[in-house]
Amino acid sequence: MILKSLFDLTKLGIVIFVLLAGLAGYALSFNFEHTFSSNHLLLFVVGLYFLSSGSLALNQIQELSTDRKMPRTGKRPLITGKIKPAAALILAIAMILSGSYFLFLVSTLSFGLGLATIFLYNGLYTYWWKPNWIFAAVPGAIPGALPVTIGFAANQSNIFTKDSIYLFLILFLWQMPHFWALAIKYREDYNLAGIPVLPAVLGVEKTLYHMGLYTFCYVGVALASPWFVESSWIYLAFVVPMSLKLLYEFFKLFSAQASQYWLRFFMWVNVSVLIYLFVPVIDKWNFLFLSNH
Numbered sequence: 001m002i003l004k005s006l007f008d009l010t011k012l013g014i015v016i017f018v019l020l021a022g023l024a025g026y027a028l029s030f031n032f033e034h035t036f037s038s039n040h041l042l043l044f045v046v047g048l049y050f051l052s053s054g055s056l057a058l059n060q061i062q063e064l065s066t067d068r069k070m071p072r073t074g075k076r077p078l079i080t081g082k083i084k085p086a087a088a089l090i091l092a093i094a095m096i097l098s099g100s101y102f103l104f105l106v107s108t109l110s111f112g113l114g115l116a117t118i119f120l121y122n123g124l125y126t127y128w129w130k131p132n133w134i135f136a137a138v139p140g141a142i143p144g145a146l147p148v149t150i151g152f153a154a155n156q157s158n159i160f161t162k163d164s165i166y167l168f169l170i171l172f173l174w175q176m177p178h179f180w181a182l183a184i185k186y187r188e189d190y191n192l193a194g195i196p197v198l199p200a201v202l203g204v205e206k207t208l209y210h211m212g213l214y215t216f217c218y219v220g221v222a223l224a225s226p227w228f229v230e231s232s233w234i235y236l237a238f239v240v241p242m243s244l245k246l247l248y249e250f251f252k253l254f255s256a257q258a259s260q261y262w263l264r265f266f267m268w269v270n271v272s273v274l275i276y277l278f279v280p281v282i283d284k285w286n287f288l289f290l291s292n293h
Contacts, residue, residue, distance in 0.1 A: 005077040009060060009088055010053035010095075018052040018147045019045060021171055024277040025151025028163055028229070028284060034155075044106045044154050048147060051099025051114050055122055057092035061085055062126050070189040109153040117143045117150070131194075134201045137179045145171035148277065166228035167277060169221045174273040176214035177250075180207055181266040184258045204258050215250050215269075219243045222276045229280035242275050 026044060030036070060067065060078055064085065067073040077083040096118060104111040120143035129136035148167045153159050180198055183190060184207060187199040199207040223243050225231060246268055253265040 001082070005082040006091075008075075008077050009057045009083055009091070011056040011060075012053075014056060015049060015052050019048060020274065021148040021277060022048045022151035024281055025148040025164070025167055026154050027151075027281045028167065029152040029155040031155060040106065040154070043102050044110070044151065047099045047102030047106060047110070047114070048150060049099070050095045051103060051118070052147065054092045054095025054097075054099055055118055057088055057095065058122050059126060061088050061092065062122065066193040066195060069193040070186075071192075072186050072189045103150070106154045107157075109157060109159065110150045113146055113150045113153055113159075117146045120146075132196070134196045134198050137176055137183075137198070141172045141175040144175050145169075147171075162228045163280065166221065166225060166280070170218070170273065170276045173214055173218035173221060174269065174276075177211045177218065177269050178266065178273075180211050181253075181258075181262050181269070183207070185262050208254050208258060212250060212254060215246070219246055222272070225276070225280065230283045231280075232283050232286070234279055234283055234286070238275050238279050242272050246272050 022044070026041065060076060064078055067076055067079055073079065078085060078088060100111060100114055103114045121140070125136065125140040125143065129139055145168050148171050149159055149164060152164045152167065156164070158164075183197040184199045184204055187197065187204075190197045190200045198210060222239055225239060226235060249261070249265045249268045253261045
């Protein structure tokens with residue numbers, strides 16, 4: 001039970017996604033002229049795991065009062081009393097410090113980006129953007145997209161290359177349709193907590209228009225990936241069909257005014273981001289598989 005409570009406190013499902021995004025950045029930035037180090041990779045994974053887990057645990061402490069008002073968050077361990085706030089705070093700080101130390105051993109740039117993520121997410125987003133702004137998801141998507149750049153910075157000192165920018169844009173743009181789909185479903189919860197999310201303030205119809213804008217931009221960047229990263233038949237086999245499918249699912253969602261299909265669209269947009277992030281990685285590393293034939 002205590003292990004499940006710890007996983008709930010640190011939001012293990014989100015952390016796993018963060019690690020996958022970080023690994024995509026790490027793999028795409030690796031220079032084949034350098035010797036691969038399993039210790040370097042392990043330090044990165046452990047560092048990102050602790051940093052993201054600590055940040056998410058700290059966020060639950062910070063939002064304890066609002067979580068109490070929402071049925072959706074009523075079973076979180078701090079609300080039920082399975083974990084005391086003081087213990088959670090100690091754990092969160094220990095994880096953040098440990099994660100920062102391991103990322104420092106990986107690269108100073110990964111370490112600096114990790115600290116920037118904590119500042120933006122646990123600082124500006126939690127205390128200023130989210131409680132006060134209906135479009136908080138937009139600047140809030142910056143720290144949400146930084147894990148992929150932290151991974152890229154593990155091997156490269158220049159994070160403004162075309163492939164790094166592509167990864168960041170994909171992860172950044174994905175978050176608006178992802179979050180607003182959830183916010184449509186749980187808009188009454190956000191109303192109870194006094195959090196001004198887009199669907200609760202402007203309504204579902206206007207939210208769908210904004211979701212459409214970001215969905216089209218997101219798909220557009222994915223379809224333009226050959227201008228950013230190496231591409232092959234894998235792009236045609238996975239990215240193009242996935243893009244068409246996602247647009248189809250959005251139009252179904254829009255036509256139904258989100259009364260249904262929200263979960264279906266939510267799941268497809270989450271599948272798409274993994275495809276968009278990892279197809280360039282597969283293209284870069286496919287020689288390992290082709291060389292065996």
